[in-house]
Amino acid sequence: MPELPEVETVRRGLELAMVGARIEKVELRRKDIRFPFPPRFRERLTGRRIAALARRAKFLLFRLDDGETLIAHLGMSGSFRVEAAETSSPGAFHHKRSKDPKHDHVVLHLDNGKTVTYNDPRRFGFMDLAASEALETHPRLIELGEEPLAVEFDARRLAELFAGSRAPLKSALLDQKRIAGLGNIYVCEALFRARLSPLRPAAALASPAGKPTRAAHALAKAIRAVLEEAIEAGGSTLRDHRRADGGLGYFQHGFSVYDREGLPCLRPRCRGTIHRLAQSGRSTFYCPECQK
């Protein structure tokens, strides 16, 4: 499920459960997910205390107390689940059991009694360990572009990032080397909100003189708004413990265009219909009436 807002929501949930706790035991149910786990993975995690939980783009960064950082990416289908300690009172028969034990690949047992389980059916996610000092040079992180929620991110920066690109807006926005954290859903949603066609050339966000256009301003603003609202929505899901079975990283938003092919455009007074097209192998959803 995870794009930047989902990963941020997961980060906040894991932060609550994990920071300050020590990893007492690590269960590794396979030797790889997308890539092999790094050498001595269990040994390097066992006994470590989690000092902080950060995020870079769609990557989760678990900073450990020994100078290493656990890097985790959820891929398409990865999720973390936090479970409280079993109350081992006799007759406590409500033993919590995973709905999908087959894809529980990593289980961390913490000294605060909680259990953190990584589940990933498609195994496009991955985990690695790296020196905290050298994180920025990790092969998977070194090429990442701008954080769209950073204060420096604005229309000017956006126009600069897209200058010289020959790609359409949709593809340029998905390129993690330029802006890091957007995925297929929020790119579609941001373009809709900015009323820009996904087919428009990305380079046209700057005037010939190199100044950001009105479109650049609209898009930069839309990206920020869409991400912040999604994080807010995730945050509220996270607080709702009745329906959170501990599962993090999976919640439903109301999308304006994503997966709404054939349905009416939600913009007031627009008579358009949401269309779908394929761009660099992914589905793009947009309203041809109001996105120009």
Place this chain on the structure above:
DNA sequence: CCGCGGGCCTGAGAGC
């Protein structure tokens, strides 16, 4: 160098 398409995996849902 850049952009695109194929590939990696498994499961869900549609259509027959």
Place this chain on the structure above:
DNA sequence: TGCTCTCAGGCCCGCG
């Protein structure tokens, strides 16, 4: 009920 097909919120790699 079951089979087959398409599609899926990720990224890497090789090709032109």
